[in-house]
Amino acid sequence: MNEASEPEPEQAQTPALLSFSDFLESHPPNQIASIASIKAWFPKTGGGSYEGLAIPEIRLHCPSEPCNGVRFFRCVSQPPQLSSTKFAYAYLTYRCWNCQKYEKVFSVAARTKDGEVNGEALKFGEVPAFGPPTSARLIKLIGPDRETFLKGRRCENQGLGIGAFIYYRRVVEHQKNRILSEIAKVAERVGASQDTLDILKRASDETQFSRALEIAKGAIPESLLINGHNPLGLLHGALSEGVHEMSDEECLEIAGSVRVVLGELAERLAQALKDEAELQQALSAMMRKRNAT
Numbered sequence: 001m002n003e004a005s006e007p008e009p010e011q012a013q014t015p016a017l018l019s020f021s022d023f024l025e026s027h028p029p030n031q032i033a034s035i036a037s038i039k040a041w042f043p044k045t046g047g048g049s050y051e052g053l054a055i056p057e058i059r060l061h062c063p064s065e066p067c068n069g070v071r072f073f074r075c076v077s078q079p080p081q082l083s084s085t086k087f088a089y090a091y092l093t094y095r096c097w098n099c100q101k102y103e104k105v106f107s108v109a110a111r112t113k114d115g116e117v118n119g120e121a122l123k124f125g126e127v128p129a130f131g132p133p134t135s136a137r138l139i140k141l142i143g144p145d146r147e148t149f150l151k152g153r154r155c156e157n158q159g160l161g162i163g164a165f166i167y168y169r170r171v172v173e174h175q176k177n178r179i180l181s182e183i184a185k186v187a188e189r190v191g192a193s194q195d196t197l198d199i200l201k202r203a204s205d206e207t208q209f210s211r212a213l214e215i216a217k218g219a220i221p222e223s224l225l226i227n228g229h230n231p232l233g234l235l236h237g238a239l240s241e242g243v244h245e246m247s248d249e250e251c252l253e254i255a256g257s258v259r260v261v262l263g264e265l266a267e268r269l270a271q272a273l274k275d276e277a278e279l280q281q282a283l284s285a286m287m288r289k290r291n292a293t
Contacts, residue, residue, distance in 0.1 A: 038119035052079035061133040131157040138266040161252025
């Protein structure tokens with residue numbers, strides 16, 4: 001009988017190395033990451049050089065009016081000196097190189113490894129907060145509840161599902177009349193029946209949030225449907241869940257879905273109103289041309 005061979009000891013996996021640009025652009029706060037080529041040499045004022053944090057150019061979304069898209073950002077802060085024995089702490093201010101106005105600030109700690117150009121970094125936080133950008137159209141739709149929504153976004157980014165769910169539900173509850181008003185504008189411009197407009201008005205007058213969404217969900221113009229689904233029906237179904245009946249993970253998943261649906265609704269509302277405005281402008285121009293001949 002052959003003796004069973006002993007299992008080979010598992011080799012410790014080496015953490016994957018990130019570039020410092022990837023770390024700043026897409027790595028969440030409060031997690032130490034292994035960074036490739038973290039140090040560079042910089043000249044000193046009195047001569048010589050020092051080992052400092054290699055600060056790269058990065059690509060971020062710039063929400064300023066002339067940009068409104070992904071642009072190159074460059075650091076305007078002095079690179080901190082690095083050590084292999086302790087972390088160096090720094091605020092790194094990055095400025096959009098297109099508009100030269102919008103800035104993003106990172107709070108980081110970094111250190112090298114003995115005799116290596118690689119090292120480790122930790123991001124304490126960033127302003128504006130970490131996460132995908134929130135569209136200007138969504139911010140405009142929710143209006144006065146912008147800060148409440150951004151609190152929910154920060155909770156979602158940090159994996160705090162219950163907090164994100166509660167903040168997002170509060171935004172939709174508080175701004176239901178604002179949302180219904182925009183839907184009514186689209187319905188009126190696409191020639192919806194008076195019965196449909198009356199339904200939307202009745203929903204706006206309803207003080208109970210869930211009841212208001214239930215009333216309005218059958219009066220949504222086709223152009224606002226999301227893959228054939230009524231966005232108010234989707235929001236009603238998600239937000240009618242009791243937060244105490246779900247785990248934090250379930251709350252996080254639903255909160256993310258609510259944010260996505262609300263953002264898509266904001267985009268479709270803005271597009272529908274823009275298309276109608278362009279159509280009216282085109283018709284007016286054609287009528288003026290015809291009347292002039």
